[in-house]
Amino acid sequence: AQSVSQHNHHVILSEAASLELGCNYSYGGTVNLFWYVQYPGQHLQLLLKYFSGDPLVKGIKGFEAEFIKSKFSFNLRKPSVQWSDTAEYFCAVLNTGTASKLTFGTGTRLQVTL
Amino acid sequence: GAVVSQHPSWVICKSGTSVKIECRSLDFQATTMFWYRQFPKQSLMLMATSNEGSKATYEQGVEKDKFLINHASLTLSTLTVTSAHPEDSSFYICSARPGGATEAFFGQGTRLTVV
Numbered sequence: 126a127q128s129v130s131q132h133n134h135h136v137i138l139s140e141a142a143s144l145e146l147g148c149n150y151s152y153g154g155t156v157n158l159f160w161y162v163q164y165p166g167q168h169l170q171l172l173l174k175y176f177s178g179d180p181l182v183k184g185i186k187g188f189e190a191e192f193i194k195s196k197f198s199f200n201l202r203k204p205s206v207q208w209s210d211t212a213e214y215f216c217a218v219l220n221t222g223t224a225s226k227l228t229f230g231t232g233t234r235l236q237v238t239l
Numbered sequence: 240g241a242v243v244s245q246h247p248s249w250v251i252c253k254s255g256t257s258v259k260i261e262c263r264s265l266d267f268q269a270t271t272m273f274w275y276r277q278f279p280k281q282s283l284m285l286m287a288t289s290n291e292g293s294k295a296t297y298e299q300g301v302e303k304d305k306f307l308i309n310h311a312s313l314t315l316s317t318l319t320v321t322s323a324h325p326e327d328s329s330f331y332i333c334s335a336r337p338g339g340a341t342e343a344f345f346g347q348g349t350r351l352t353v354v
Contacts, residue, residue: 129282157341168243168347169283169332176341215282219341227273227334227343231282 127152129218131230138206139238146201146233148190148216157219158199159227160190164212172214175199186210211237241267243335245346252323252353260318260349262333268313269335273343274306277330289316323353 130149138144150156160172173184180192190201199216216230242265252258262272271290275283287303289295289310297303305327307319316335320327330350336343 134280159342161345169334169345171342171344174342226285226288228285229275229283232280234280 127156127218127220127228129216129228129230131214131216131233133233134231135234135236137236137238140208141205142237144201144203144206144210144235146214146216146235148199148201148230150197150199150216150218150228152197152218152220154220158190158192159217159219160184160188160199160201161215161217161229162212163215163232169215172201206235206237208237208239211235241335241337241344243269243333243344243346245333245349247349248347249350250352252351254324254353255322257319257321258323258351260320260331260333260351262316262318262335262346264314264335264337264344267335267337269316270313270338271336271343272310272316273334273336274308274316274318275332275334277332277348283332286318320351323351325353327351328353 128151132147158175161169162172175182175192183189188203213232215232219227244263246261274286277283286301287295287297289308291310295308310316332348334343334345
């Protein structure tokens with residue numbers, strides 16, 4: 126069975142600080158990788174996704190993530206966070222097999238202070 | 240972008256009653272819909288996958304007689320929590336995937352409180 130680990134449960138940063146949230150997955154086959162964000166009181170929104178090709182993907186709002194196949198990782202980064210980035214971030218993995226389903230990590234709560 | 244609407248956003252019900260949650264894809268046809276449950280400070284746990292016109296596939300440990308899922312059309316899936324108990328209180332989220340797509344779009348979630 127596939128699983129997704131997000132090691133940072135709660136991260137507090139000052140505005141303009143750099144961000145990196147870890148995501149590791151376990152699955153031996155081909156996967157599609159996603160980062161979702163959930164702002165307070167809102168639904169999940171897709172930040173970025175990786176299907177194939179360039180392992181460095183750029184998403185909305187200045188976020189990017191790098192797929193490192195050898196490390197089974199898909200870490201999320203942003204060079205300079207803003208207060209409005211305060212939210213819950215979820216990494217998710219979709220296996221591309223016949224029983225494809227999206228598995229989520231436990232989430233990381235990011236709090237950006239002014 | 241694709242929009243998925245869930246209704247209601249929150250509901251309070253008495254123990255022993257049943258509650259129905261609707262999930263609609265507003266601007267696309269969703270051949271597959273997913274139902275998740277999210278506990279506080281925890282991840283989204285997939286409960287079941289439903290394909291239009293066929294029975295839902297439940298994840299291990301999810302009681303199919305308790306969580307009834309109907310996907311009668313390409314734009315609507317419903318989750319009915321039958322004989323709800325306080326331990327069923329949670330945040331339920333649906334997502335919908337257009338035919339042929341790998342990306343799914345999420346509803347805003349429904350907070351269920353059973354008293």
